[in-house]
Amino acid sequence: MMRNFYDIHTHHDSPYWSLRNITFPKESEDIIQENKWYSAGLHPWFLDPETSLYYLEKLHKITINQSIIAIGETGLDRKISVDIAFQKEIFYKHIELSEELKKPLIIHCVKAYSDILEIHKFYKPKQNWVIHGFQGNIEIALALQKKGFFLSFGENLLKSTKLQQILFEIDKNLILFETDVSSVSVEVIYQKATKVLNLDIEYIQKLIKKNLCNIFQQICLF
């Protein structure tokens, strides 16, 4: 495994250290391989009032697995037709599971950052919350970091000068990188960050590893 690059959120099997998402119930714990790490959750896109509560029960059972080190992706998406109140209901269950199992939360958020902040204020979670594929503006980025959220950047960082500017301005102790559904390698995201931040690759590698170690103690044991 190429250890010096860390991919916090991917839907693919990766040659790098990665947190592969089990999009439940489309996928199951059957994809788990030895010595690899996973997150598992009900993605807001695939929620269905008929079945989601049943699958939450199942999720509860599979997330006890030690290879699943984070809960999610879960979250809120105001661009889809799934009722937002129902999305919230399912999101709360993931938060409770994350706190109960002491596993951090991986969050999908589209046009719902103020909801997420409000919910965070209400729950006062002990677990770290990671916004994957951050797409907000600088004010939102700073507001989230002020509350201790980690922000993860993916393929969009390659093209979006807005995101590049945000990455430049925010607290680097709360950033991560990911590939999500993209076929771009996580190494390419790291290389882009070296240019945006004007830092060398070794520095960025150490920084991201440190950030990850602050979230997942397990990965720093080897």
Ligand SMILES: [Zn+2]
């Ligand atoms: Zn994803």
